[in-house]
Amino acid sequence: NDDNGWRLAEELTPEDVSEADGYGRSVAIHGDEFIVGAPRWNEGEGHAFVYSYNDAGEQQKEEIGMENGTGGALFAWSVASAGEYLALGAPRHGGGTVALFSRNDNGMWEQMHSLASPDTTDDQRFGETLAASDNKLWISATLFNERNGGVYHVDLSDPQVSEIITPDGPQFRSGFGASLSADNNIVAVGASGQDNFEGAVYPLHVADDGVSIGEKLFNAASEIASITGEMTECESGAAGMFPCAEVDMVSFLTREEIGARRGIQVNDVWGWEDPQTGKEYALVGRTDGTSFIDLTDPYNPVYLGDLPKTATANQSLWRDIKVYKDHAFIVADGAGAHHMQVFDLTQLRDITEPQVFTETAIYKGVYSSHNIVINEDTGYAYAVGNDSGGETCGGALHMINIQDPVNPTFAGCFAVTRTGGRGTGATHDAQCVTYSGPDRDFQGREICLSSNGNALSIADVTDKDNPVALSIAQYPNVAYTHQGWLTEDHRYFYLNDEGDETSELVEATRTLIFDISDLEDPILAGEYFGPSSAIDHNLYIHGDIMYQTNYVEGLRLVDISDPENPIEVGHFDTVPYGPNDNSPVLGAWSNYPYFKSGTIVVTSGREGVFFLKRRPIDT
Template identity: 25%
Template sequence: MNRFARVGLLGMLVGAAVSPAIATTCVDYATMTHWVSMIDGHDPVDVAVDGQYVYASYTYDIYACGLNVIDVSDPANPVVVGQAATTAQFAFGLAHDGNYVYVGGYESGVLVFDVSNPAAPFLAATENTPGATRTAAVQGQTLYVADDWNGLVVMNISNPLNPVTLGSVSFGDQAHGVAVQGNYAYVGGADSGFQVIDVSVPASPAVVGSYDSAGFAGAITLDGNLAYVGDGVAGLLVLDISTPTSPTFVTQLDTDGYAETLTIHGTTGYLSDNSNGLLLLDLTTPSNPVITDRVQAPINWAGPSVVNGGFAYLAVGSGSTKGIHVVDIGNGTTAPFDGALDTPGHAEQVTVVGDLAYIADKSSGLQIVDAADPANPVILGTASVRDKAYDVAVTGGRAYIADGLGGLRIFDVTNPSTPALLGFLDTPGKALGVALLNVAGPFEYAVVADDGTLRVIDITNPAAPVDAGILTIPSYGKDVEVEGRYAYVSRSFSGMTIVDLIDPTSPVEVTTYDTPGLVCAIDVSGSTAYLADGNRGVRILDVSNPAAPVELGLVNTPSFAQSIEVAGNYAYVADGQGGALVIDVRDPAAPLSVGSLEIAGFGEGIGLSRTHIFVVSGTAGLEIAPRQCDAVTSAPGVAGAGTPFSLSVSPNPFASSTRVTFSLTRPGPARLDIYDTAGRAVAERAEGAFDAGTNTLRWDGRNASGRPAPAGVYFLRIVTEEGAATEKAVRLR
């Protein structure tokens, strides 16, 4: 573990006594709602899902738009399998029906795409409208089109290749959303609010009711006698439509953002809010919807979303990671933080040693925080710097600060309440990163990323540190990590440079590895390097031959990977406005996002104690959460256990049945239990004795009553005399 000077995970640290944790122990983030993956979808505008395929309309540029077909049979690795481009000016909302997708082509009218072959979708027909088509809804053989200033247009699509306009009605405002139920179409009428249109006579649709909403009425979701309206900055509007001609107010939920599209499953709502990401709502009492949780989206911008088979698919049409983002709904909750602390400055980076967190707080210098009780962290001491504290390394009762234009500052922190300046060295550049080099026993050198140079500083006498070796690195160096004799330096847009420090007085560049993103931070463990590559996610490299790094795997992140720490089987990432992520790196060739944390600010730095994650996010300060359990994922309400044998589920996701394969070290009985996300037993399949070696049990997708279990997330648990293990599986509809 290369960061023991920064993170304090190993017992080699001086004075690193660890008190028992008072707050929450480890958490299995994989069972909770979390971000999973994304795929570039140009500028996606709307989404629909059917089985293993997501359909996304996109507008890449004027006269460059169309439809993407994305295979999400493996939600962690979505793949664009088909694309149909058009010369239409825009592609907006869409409706999917069987082999066809109807897309609002704005001034090009309705665009009809044939998706009977997902790998080869094509534009099959168009139908012009008097206005500018924004979106549509299908009921039977009729298409209802929100046609901007032209209001609602009704079309016959009994022959999808030849849509025929039957009638239209305007109401003096823009039609932005539409939903249909029975003889009524409900239209989001922008500034004029919610419009009710009688479509019992398709050739003569008529406005028969309305409700003037407080915001900008757009997407509409119907649930029995209730209409949920995405009302922009006014939040989510709930209306009673039991008498369609006279919709009445039920309630308005302020989301403190811009409410867009709601999907309802049972009593849970999933609301995309382009200022807050994906909001989870408890709709048990429609007159009192409650926001129960949130999954952050990149730059907090989430467009329309759909939910299917335990996953939500969000169209994110803005920012550096625009595309289709996949969220695992899990058990409908996200992990809470144990504690938080506002720092006086801008919290940039954090290092944890024992119970103490050392925060580089920019202009406010070094903040030393007592986190013995993670639920109640307290600032013990503060040390001022000349410029701004960007990074901190700690060992042996000393803290080494990368002080920007102030160079390297060294503090005595043996008494954390009164840190004292021991010495400093002004550097010619801007010191942004610091790590420590152990040559012969105690650390003798500080390695500083100083803008265009890497400086190896002799700290044998902390009162008078001096340059020992200097290497010019012609790029902006933000972070530096030391593992063994090598330093790994982030070069922002130029990737990572590996430097040989076997002679600290004469550092030698070994190689530079370029990446497509912006390398903000590096962590190295043994012969593996983990790169936080900005908007290109996390990259894992084999550096066993430092002269020739080889990329092993890549995992995208929802926003901007800023900082990374690796411990055990997991990497922990501060991801800008994507919050904090937990990534399973047991297979470096296939890293997998298994958890995410909503944070108050912009995730900039991350550190680890033996039991907790420490995330710093600028002006939002410090937040502390439990670490991921290093045991196997367990079903809610079911005690976890170690894994004395291997376990796999295939196919996963599955439509009708799946196989659970497991291995035993000796003959013995085994039982397969199936749980839902609430921890309720769905089915149990008891078997007799199994042989040592590989064995298989099958679940036919049915519950204990023999009826097909609904689509969603399940936990398949094998129980044996040797122990128990659990894997998550997704049943498609």
């Protein structure tokens, strides 16, 4: 306008479309015409509208559809002006189709060509995105090769589809072709799933002798640098850039500093104290392995090396670690034939330079497992959330004798089939202890408290041949019963539900408080609500403090000395950008608060690993 700013000139809204038609999903300019796609029109058959203006300034509208269109084809999902043609994608018409329209003798748009992938063996989502330049049309196929994606091109002087173009070393679900832009001899190809959805752009260089792919481009500006050397105190509500209260930052290491490449996230954490030296070590899970960190000087933590995922495993978001008899036991979920790694931690004593380690033993009784639970008193481990092969035990307790750590042996299965999303008793996480609580009938027995997706299950597993279900505890507004921990007197169990915030069943982060003084009749004694709606993940209890890791909100410290009336007494936000809400964005994943030094280790998905201390130090 006259003020050199933008103003709304006109709204183009036909009367015969509804909000459900996706009108405006795609737009393009072709000469003096404006094309708008409505791919969900008529039950997803799809439709496009072409607007122009005559010499008198009156609006003209033409509607175009696809020959042999079908419901669900999503015609006009993508639109591009391509020389004399209009190209419109219908990515769900078979394996995907691109229709080329040009003006007929009557001056109307008419479909002249129908393009499809040369490879018709599967649904490639051909035509998901389009771009055109220099008489060439570029077409993406984002589902090609298990969502790795690919791009085709068409010479519009003779519309034939080329061989597919893919980058070297394609990544699983990289989405190569998720977006396209073309200008002269350069085509920019977006890969939104590259590097675990951190995203990248690949330049294509077009020459007379063919097309070459340049080095991927990406933005690393959001990364936080490592912080070491001295304490960063929490002052006036912040420790450096991190919001906090009553929690100081001892140090911080980025993902890269602990052996992760771009796109690799951190997840679980556990700790080990060397009984010979008293040194403390953090064992940090990554999506592709495990990192070991020496905390002898917590102000200057030292990365010792990497234990990669097993040779037969896939990369996976989930990894879980526990320790028994100076050995780490490591499982991964969604990882195919990962199995359970056993690693002798005494190897860490004399390391001076980062190493690539090999597991000491592999237990192949399980393939993928979501968590590993260990009762150090009895020497039994429990793999839970098992799938993909081996003895899954319905996803419930796969019991393992680990009294000889490098020779684990299968000890049986146990499931409460009235629980779990599929009625198999599938367990997401559990805590198994030698019970010393107020219920005299079970003192000295081995008791497991399992978070089973839709309920808390309590069982006596002392006799591995005849484990006994004791009770099921349910609660209102259940979404996904995720994880919890016992108070040290074994009277209360604090439980989190990972899905109730995102499902908007509750208005704030909720922790459920169960009184289990009668193991056969647990009672929901109360609910604790945090200050935001952040998604709760893992919580642990040490003394009278509950240490909660809640995704975008970070670490929360809650005083439970009055068990049914918790009070927050401190926090440290590991994700210092964006709101603390119920967005499904990974942040604080887990914590380990049991080191004698008082160092609290907190993992935060894309940020790295934090080493913290609360005031006063809990020893």
